[in-house]
Structures are given as C-alpha cells and as structure tokens.
Amino acid sequence: MKKTTGIIIGVSCAVLVISLILIFTVFLPKLEHDEQDSNLTETLKALAVDVYENEFKTLMPTFLEQNGSLTITLDSLLGMNKDIKIFEEHSCDYSGTYAELIYDEESSYKVEINLQCNN
C-alpha cells in the first residue's frame, strides 16, 4: 500500500516537473513569440496602411483596383524614410517581410502580412 502511494506521488511529481519544464521551455517562449509577432504584424500593417492612404493613394487612386494588389516591403518602407527599427531589431528580411494590400470590392482592400524575421 505504502509502495503504491509512493509510486503515485513519484509519478505525480514527475508529471508536475515535466509540466513545469514544458511551460517554461515551450509554452511561455511560444506565447512571447506569438505576442512579438502580433506586435510586428500590427506595426507593419499600420505603416503600410499609412503609406497607402497618405502617399500612394493620393498619387494613384485607382492603382489598387486596376492592379488587384499592392505589395509594400520593408525595403520600400525604408526607401520612403519610414521608421522600421523594430523590424531591424528582429532581423527581419527586407524583401521577405511585407504587407500585401489586396483589392476588395466591399471593404476597399484587406491587408495580409508576411513576416520573415529571425528572432
């Protein structure tokens, strides 16, 4: 009986320790990473929409409708003197990280974000 109780306690402790290890090594970093990605996604989206609405659209109002989509890369944003330090800090690829504005009849356009960052 004592032996069985000991085994149960042992197994419970092992499960607890493994759970804690998993939480600290896998889930928490993933959560942090997801939060970071979400932050980068929102920042890139805001930058791209700002460029499109305030600079691009004033020059070429029908471009998106005619072309169907507009890709705004980190490189393009930097070329337009936008602050992309946060992406450089995360070693994001200048071409592989981009916002794609896709023409949408109902909502004018939707924005899809592609991140290619190393950390």
Added chain:
Amino acid sequence: MKIKKMLCSVLITLLCSFGIFVSNVNATIKETVDSNNSSLAHIENGTTIVGITKFSPNTLVTAKRVSQATMNDIAYNLDNLNYGGVHIYYYYYGWYELDENSTAQPVLDQNSLKELDIFYVDNVEKKVTINYEGDSNVNFKTDKANKDRDVSLSNGVITVPATVRELRVLNANNNSLLATYVKVNSSDMDFKKNPHMGKIVSNENQIFSLSEDDTIVFQGNIPYTIKEDENTLNGNYVSVGIMLDSAVNNTVPNKDNTKVIVYDAANLEGREESWENDTGHDVDVLFSEDLKGAIIEVIWEEGHSQFFTVALTESTTLEAAPEGTIDWDYTTGMVPNQGFQYDITSQKDTIMFNDKVAYYESLNGLKAGNRVGIEITPNAKYKDAVRNKTVIVSIEGSVEGEDATWELNNTMDGIIYTPLVTDENREIFVKVTWEKGFTQTFKIDASTALLMSN
C-alpha cells in the same frame, strides 16, 4: 552521373549569376529605342516600362512585379515635388501608355520617350562602380535610406545601386568621412569625387539649436527683427551659416557658379543669393505662423546641389511685432449725454467711427468743425522714443495746415490726434515710423459717421 548533373547545374547557376552581374554593372542608366545608338542600352520591342523599371520582353509582368516597380518609382521620386505618380508604357514599334482602364493608348509625343532613365531591369536594380583607393575598413552612407546595405567594396571597386546620387565613405572605426562621391545627373554613370559640400550651423547664440546632417532645428522664442533695408521684410528671423566642409574639399567655391536659393516665408518661390566668402555663407531665414520651416538649396555648380532644412520645434514661439495700437480718445467726438460707438477690432490698425461725431466751435484753438480724437499707444519698446518725440509721423487725408497738431500725453506716453472730419475728409491715414525700417500705418475711418451740425 549524379555528380556530373550536379556540377552542370552549379556551372549553369554560376554562369547565370555572372550574366546577371555583367548585365547590371555598368549597363547605362539612360536607355534608348534608337537601335543605331551604340552608346546607350536598348529598349526592345515587347518591353514594358513601369516608372524607372524596365521589364524585358520575356518577363511576365505580374501584378506583384508591377506593384514592386511602382513602389520603387515612388521611393525614387520622394523629394520630387512635380511627381504625379507612376506611368506604365509598352513599346512595340512605338510607345503605348496603359491608362487607368489598362487600355493601351498610343503616346502622341513619341520623341519624349526616345530616351529614358531606367534604374531597374525586371525589378533588379542596376549598379554603377567607383574605383576606390584607400582603406578597405569602411562603412557607406548613401542619400537613400534603404541603399546603404547594398553598397560593397571589393578589389578597389565600390559597387553602388544606380539610384544612389550621393555616397559617403566613412572610416569603420570612428565614422570619420573619408570621401564623398556625388552624381551630377541621376542618370550619370560616373561620380564626382569630393565635390564641394557644406554643413549648416547656427549663428544664433541665444536660441537653442540642434543640427544633424543637413538639418538644423531651433527651439525657443524667435525674436522679431526689424530690417533697416526697406526691401527686406521685417519678421522672425534666425541666422544660419552654410560652412564649407573642409573635410571633403578644401578649395574655395567659384563665386560666379555657386548660388544659394532660400525658400522661406519671405519668398516661397525662392530668393537667390550669391556665395559670400571663401569659408561660408550666412543666410537669414524668415518664419511666419503659417510657415515654420525653410529650405536652403546650395547649387555648388551646375547639376550639383545640396539641400539644407531649417525648422522650428512645435513649441517654438515667434515674438510678436512691436506694434502700437489705436483707440478712441474718449475726450473728443462724443455728443454730450449720448452714447458713442466705434470699432477697433474688425480691421487691423483701423478705428471705425460709425456714430454721431460732435461739432466743436473751438477745441484747443483748432479750426471749428466735427472732430473725433484717437490715441495711439506705442509698444513698450518705443515708449521712450515717443516721449522724446523721435518717432516720425505723417498724416494723409488730413485738412491742410493741421498736420502739426500732434501732442504727447505725459501720462500715457502715447499720441493723441484730433482730426477734423468733413464730408470730403472721412478717411485719414496716420503713418508712424517707430524706427528706421519699421513703419506702421493706422487708418481713421469715419465714412459712415454722422457729422453733427453746430
């Protein structure tokens, strides 16, 4: 067999890379449709042009590629005030422009597209080279924020993206400037080494300023300056100096060729000044409440300009002009026991009398008639001047012989004037020159006043 196949593919890859390298480096930026022109690269039938990008006949022009080319064109034209958006052309034994409905319309003026500046081929930027002899432990800074990382140095040759117009070579250890290269025209394949360059500095000791690169920002209160020269506007000026950057070039600029153009509140179209002396040129920049920024363009020589920005922080204030104010002198003009209306707010420096104006048989020995008094209160800056009667006053529209009726009131340090108002003399202008270069004109408007009879 497998190894042979792998070697073959590696060889093909290398050859392709070499091909791309060769075709991009030193290909002319200017391209032509004239097949007889051997000095420029050629635009072939079936080519699509999107802004500064050429898509070769064999390239599939996808929406994504057009989008990238468009962004490149916008970034390239960022400082071009005349830029109106990207143009898309197609060449097939003549030029066609794709309009908003993607319909190809023949271009009427074919000659205007005979030669074009093409910086990208199939969205790959062309490169130009600079022979460089010097330390190889260097960093690069270009005039385009996203191009610095694309500059490279190898075997004494610097390779630069074609859209770059200015390149600074910096010592990698301490960031000191080693050399500057500038293109005179954006389509040039050669850079001019160490052309004249300037730095902007403040000549104001009392106003805080920060300068970085070609920009200087002032913070504080910008005093109102009175210019003695009648052709120069009074206002809120800061003085800046454009100093020759001796680290780049020690030679004195040619004063006949070097021009300074200032775009500020005094002249939005730009006023031209000649380069002053061997080491620098001072510029007085005028600001207004509507325009708290200015651009100074220095044309060092034809085709080589440098732009400086002078700005104020948002919290910076502009000192008001030391103007006097006009008001009614309540001792004169009102009919006894009646109200009296006047207006000093509708128009600047104007007092409007639109009520009954009293008739005086005798007022301090002045000629009989309708009179209404005004008082001009000087700005604190000129109180002593008024007291000492050093201000110059002239009157237009007054009755002959009464110009000299000014008097100073000892208690208010101002000026009292009691003009005669007649049917013919209802608008009177009083010009007060507070000091040389600063004259203020006040208007007495009694055009709607009711002149009472005796």
